[in-house]
Amino acid sequence: MSSPDLTRRNLLRAGGVLAAGAAVNLLPGVAFADPGPGTSQQTKTVTGTFAPDIPDWYYLPVEVPRGVSQIDVVYSYDKPAVPAGIRGNACDIGMFGPEGIQLGNERGFRGWSGGFRDRFSISASQATPGYLAGPVTPGTWHVILGPYTVAPQGLAYRVDITLTFGPQGKPFRPNPAPLTAPARQRGRAWYRGDCHLHTVHSDGRRTPEQLVADSRAAGLDFIVSTDHNTSSAQLQWGDHATSDLLILNGEEVTTRSGHWPAIGLPAGTWIDWRYRAGDPKDFRRFVDQVHKAGGLVTAAHPFANCFGCTYEFGYEIADLVEVWNGPWTDDDQQTVNHWDGLLRSGQWIPAIGDSDAHNPDQVVALPHTVVLADSLRRQDLLAGLKAGRSWLAESAQVSLSCTASGGGRSAGIGDRLHADTGTPVTVEATVGGVPGSTVSILDQLGVEHTETVGASGTATVRWTTYPRYSRWVRVEVRRPAGGPGTTVQNAMVAMTNPIFLGES
Known part of the structure; x- marks a missing residue:
């Protein structure tokens, strides 16, 4: 079965309407008949071509009859050669169930793999990583295609949908991560965490077991799992949790206008990503959803040099x-x-630092964030991050503390030292594990004081200012010769969030 060439105009003509009123770009659908005696499988194929001037998302309706135990989808598309400077073809894929495709319809979402996989399977018992296991109920399912970039020649695609008939399998039982990691619990303390990590549940090549092992080896107290556009890993972390690593749930909400990890979500929470920066009401709607769920929103890698990655x-x-x-x-x-x-x-x-590690050759905890929290629990860690009581480090071998003192008072990172404009304030930073680096104290005017760290890798640096001159102070530790995995000179080794000075 084939569809005609698809341009923006004829797709909008064929489109339906979302609940919020936005156009839905519907491809010609396929309908499966009730199986005859002895029929175990049916397969139907859809082909077509996307023109370069097309919207972001297309929905292929699939009419699923009763008696289906499994859905399998395989897709492919051509990749013609393009001149230098022209983007070639790339197309993402996912699935929505018969509960609907409306923006924000969490019940309808059944999975996403972007362009990382060319096939997926869904049944009651199990699903391909990135997809949600559950009953294959009758009704209109939708394969979602996302032409990320389209070559001038167009993007010719093929989608094969196979239904397997038979009884539903044993229901999948979610096993989220425990809410505590008792072996690392130290009460009010500084905790090290990497809040942007990927597994095979999106485009990573680490299994959950490998990510846990590498995070423990890196000396972390907690991690946040942030696979792209899917909640599937959130339901399985309990299978891999240990007593010395707290695993928090998240999702890297990967839009065409940039990425924003939602971190600290309740297990099973899915955040929609089908909008752009030109739809600010939609962005705010899903930010509000994250906040109501108790999570935080991160503007990820704002100046990353990859298509669709820059935060807009x-x-x-x-x-x-x-x-x-x-x-x-x-x-x-x-x-x-x-x-x-x-x-x-x-x-x-508040600033945060994350490894965004996808593959085994990418180092977990390079960098990570060290946060002062009342306990190693989700709500306390998130409160510390949101308050900016945190600093960033290239590894667990790096230590840093920073205070501002004056008028008989003292304040730490993320806090305010209440002092009048004429009170002398001493900023003190102590570092360790940073040989061959420089320690700089900055305020709103830039770098105010710098000292070199000797071969021991430890140093205490002090500088005095007044609230009338410095509204805030912060610390950067840099290595002039570069750093792990980079050839950039003057690379960051550690940095703090600010300490604010003055009464307001």
């Missing part, structure tokens, strides 16, 4: 900015510069 949404309702993503690069420096500019203008969004 507003910063004003984000909770965190990921200023350091993986080994230090020029786009991390751009992000720190931008974050510092927001801070200077009076808009402070």
Whole structure:
């Protein structure tokens, strides 16, 4: 079965309507008949071509009769050669069940694999990673296709849908991660965590077991699982949890206008991603959903040099900015510069650092965030992150503390030292595990004081200022010769969020 060539105009003509009124781009659908005696499987094929000037999402309706135990989908598309500077073909895929495809319809979502896999399977007992196991109920299912980029020649695709008939299998039983990791629980303390990580449940090549092993080896107290656009891993972390690593749930909400990890979600929470920065009401709607669920929103790798990765949404309702993503690069420096500019203008969004590790050759906890929290529990960790009581490090071998003291008072990272404008304030930073680095104290004017760390890797640096001159202070530790996994000189080794000075 084939569909005609599809342009923006004829797709909109064929489209239906979402609950919110947005156009739905429906492809010609396929209908399966009730199975005859002895029929165990049926397969139908849809082909077509997307033109370059097309919307982001297309829905292929699949009429599923009673008696189906499993759905299998295989897809492919051509990849013609394109001139230098022109983007070739790339197409994502996912699935919605008969509960509906409306924006935000969590009940309808059944899985997403982006462009990482060319096939998936769903049954009551199990599903391909990235997809949700559950009964295959009769009704209209929708394969969702997302032409990420389309070559000038167009994108010719093929989708094969196979239904297997028979009784439903044993129901899948979710096993979320435990809410505590008792072996790491230290009460009010500094906890190390990587809040942006991937597994085979999206485009990562680490299994959950491998991610847990590598996170423990990296000296982390907690991690946040943030697979792209799916909640499937959230339902299985209990199979892999240990007593010395707290596993929190998340999702990297991967839109065509940038990525924003939602972290600290209740298990099984799915956040929709089918909108752009030009739809600010939709962005706010799903940010509100994250907040109501008790989670936080991160503006991820804002200046990443990959198509669709640059963060284009507003910063004003984000909770965190990921200023350091993986080994230090020029786009991390751009992000720190931008974050510092927001801070200077009076808009402070706490900084966070994450490895965004996908594959075994990408180092977990390079970097990570060290947060002061009342306990190693979700709500306390998130409260510490949101308050900016945190600093960033390239590894667990790095230690850092920073205080500002004056007028008989003292304040730490993320806090305010209440002092009048004429009170002398001493900023003190102590570092360890950072040989060959420099320690700099900055305020809104830039770098104010710098000292070199000797071969021991430890140092205590002090500098005195006044609230009339410095609205805030923060610390950066850099290695002039570069750092792990990067050739960029003056690479970041550690950095703090600010300490604010003055009465307001």
